[in-house]
Amino acid sequence: MKPEHAGLADRTIAEIVRDTNRDPLDAMLDLGLDEDLDTGCD
Amino acid sequence: MYDLVIRGATIVDGLGHDPLSADVAVKAGRIAKIGEIPAAASEVIDAGGLTLMPGIIDLHTHYDAQVTWDPTLSPSPSLGVTTAVMGNCGFGIVPSPPNLRDLIMRNLAVVEGMDIDALRAGIDWQFQSFGEYLDAMRRCGPYANLAVLVGHSAVRTAVMGEEASVRREPTAAELAQMKHLVAEAMAQGAIGLGASYSLNHSGWGGVPMPSTISDLSEFDALVGAMGGPGRGVVEISSGPISPDQMEEIAARHGRRIFMSTALALYNEQYPERAIGMFDSCAAAQARGNELYILITCQPLSFDFTLASAYPFYSHPAFDPIKAYDREQLKAVFRDESFRDRFRADLRTPRPGTVFLGNWDRITVAAP
Numbered sequence: 157m158k159p160e161h162a163g164l165a166d167r168t169i170a171e172i173v174r175d176t177n178r179d180p181l182d183a184m185l186d187l188g189l190d191e192d193l194d195t196g197c198d
Numbered sequence: 199m200y201d202l203v204i205r206g207a208t209i210v211d212g213l214g215h216d217p218l219s220a221d222v223a224v225k226a227g228r229i230a231k232i233g234e235i236p237a238a239a240s241e242v243i244d245a246g247g248l249t250l251m252p253g254i255i256d257l258h259t260h261y262d263a264q265v266t267w268d269p270t271l272s273p274s275p276s277l278g279v280t281t282a283v284m285g286n287c288g289f290g291i292v293p294s295p296p297n298l299r300d301l302i303m304r305n306l307a308v309v310e311g312m313d314i315d316a317l318r319a320g321i322d323w324q325f326q327s328f329g330e331y332l333d334a335m336r337r338c339g340p341y342a343n344l345a346v347l348v349g350h351s352a353v354r355t356a357v358m359g360e361e362a363s364v365r366r367e368p369t370a371a372e373l374a375q376m377k378h379l380v381a382e383a384m385a386q387g388a389i390g391l392g393a394s395y396s397l398n399h400s401g402w403g404g405v406p407m408p409s410t411i412s413d414l415s416e417f418d419a420l421v422g423a424m425g426g427p428g429r430g431v432v433e434i435s436s437g438p439i440s441p442d443q444m445e446e447i448a449a450r451h452g453r454r455i456f457m458s459t460a461l462a463l464y465n466e467q468y469p470e471r472a473i474g475m476f477d478s479c480a481a482a483q484a485r486g487n488e489l490y491i492l493i494t495c496q497p498l499s500f501d502f503t504l505a506s507a508y509p510f511y512s513h514p515a516f517d518p519i520k521a522y523d524r525e526q527l528k529a530v531f532r533d534e535s536f537r538d539r540f541r542a543d544l545r546t547p548r549p550g551t552v553f554l555g556n557w558d559r560i561t562v563a564a565p
Contacts, residue, residue: 157565165564170557180557181541185531187562188504193524193531196563198501 158191200225200239207245212252222250253280253342257492258433258458260310262290262346263303267320269338285347286458287399287435288392288409291321292331293356293379299323302355305363305401305408311508328379329386347392347433348383350409350420362408363401373416377423384423390430393417396437397512397550398460404511404520414439418447427452433492435459438549441478445487454488460552462491463498467554498552501563504531512551513543 157165164172164187169180176183188195202224209218209232221235259282261271274282284290289309291302303321307314325331328348335344353376354362368376380391395414399407409417417434424430436444436457448455462475475491482489500509505524510516519530530536544555553559 161562162565164562167562168558169560169562172562173557179541181537181544184557184560185504185537189528189531193505193527194503196501196503196565197560198499198563 157195161187161191161195200230200235200237201227202241202243203235203237203239204243204245204250205235207248207250210249210251217249251278254278255281255283257283257456258286258494259284260286260289260306260312261344263306263312263317263321265335265338265340265344266322266324269340271340271342275341279342281343281345283345283347283389283433285349285352285388285392286433287394287396287407288347288349288351289394289407290331290347290349290352290392292325292328292352294323294326294331295356296323296326298355298359301360301402302352305351305355305405308401308403308508309399309407327386328383328388332387345389346387347390347431348380348388350391350393350412350417351407353379353383353420354408354412358408363405363411366411366413368412368416373419376416377419380420380423381425384425384430388430390432391420391424392433393420394435394437395439395550396435396459397548398437398509398552399435400508400511400520404517410437414443414447418450421447421451421453421455424451424453428454430454431456433458436461436550441475441482441489445478445482445485445489448482448487448489449485454490456490456492458492459550460498461550462493465554465556467556500552509553510540512548513540513553514548515539515543 169184173180173183200223204222207222209220209222220232222229223231223235223239256274256279261282262284265271271282289306294302303317304314306312307317325334332346356379357372357375358365358368393409394407395410399410401407421432432453432455434455434457436459444455444457462472464472479489479491502508505527511520515536519527522530547554
């Protein structure tokens with residue numbers, strides 16, 4: 157995981173986009189694309 | 199005189215009763231008495247306050263490949279499992295014509311999230327028929343009792359090869375051969391038939407697992423081929439097939455059918471749906487038809503990355519891209535039209551789909 161994304165670990169996609177105007181599906185795909193699709197999800 | 203007395207254990211009987219401190223006496227392989235047992239026995243074990251419970255029968259495992267190199271069935275026995283049911287969803291590894299073994303392994307690797315290299319290196323193919331497989335299991339000395347289902351996908355693959363994931367209709371001769379293989383496996387010791395119509399079950403390169411594309415009449419014919427009324431059990435990942443359709447088949451053949459389906463798991467987007475599945479089964483049983491739900495005792499969860507986003511594969515937007523490599527996937531994921539299709543799928547999901555767009559359920563994993 158890139159250092160700039162470390163704050164996202166253990167947070168849900170819903171939490172990450174809350175208080176933003178972002179669509180959760182875009183947020184998930186953009187995060188994955190920024191890490192060569194290696195971001196782990198569970 | 200008892201054969202065995204276990205003294206001073208805290209007994210958890212598996213029936214929901216409060217734990218009880220007592221002795222247990224065994225005679226001729228069966229529990230003869232529970233209570234205070236001063237009588238002598240050939241063997242006495244002082245449990246010294248340890249907990250004693252019945253062995254767990256794990257109704258849903260996929261040890262079919264692993265057991266060929268790991269008779270310990272790690273980790274199940276250490277968790278209290280003494281009997282493992284294998285071949286669930288119809289994803290067993292026999293019958294295994296030599297020219298189809300790699301296909302069997304490739305599909306299994308994807309649908310059950312196993313490492314293809316481990317399967318290729320690990321499976322010791324000392325068997326081709328179902329009966330030869332059971333013989334090999336007896337020789338390997340498994341740490342738990344094994345109960346093996348013959349698989350709908352397994353027999354479809356054995357008869358139709360690569361076509362099994364492509365062609366919905368078997369020829370009459372192919373169907374006859376599948377029925378023969380099921381009947382033969384039952385005669386050789388299968389406990390029943392495993393099958394799947396789940397849209398969540400994809401194999402290598404994203405192809406559907408073979409049974410999932412078959413007409414329900416094919417499954418019906420194989421249930422019939424198991425033998426007379428009451429013979430064997432059926433486990434099916436039933437996907438979009440309704441309890442009513444399953445009940446018809448259970449009734450026609452006098453067969454006991456166990457449905458394992460994500461539809462029976464509580465889902466906050468369809469809060470009534472799961473309980474409706476149980477109500478349908480209760481109604482079927484009241485009509486004298488043995489239809490049941492099998493359910494996990496913990497939530498269904500997946501670990502995944504977008505390079506292999508299995509939980510999303512049942513959405514049509516993913517249909518054309520399941521075999522894509524990383525660079526191809528990145529191009530698709532950047533594409534707004536793909537994102538719109540994926541969003542549309544989430545608004546109107548196919549029945550039986552696991553992920554329905556609840557983003558509280560997807561967590562970014564700690565590295």
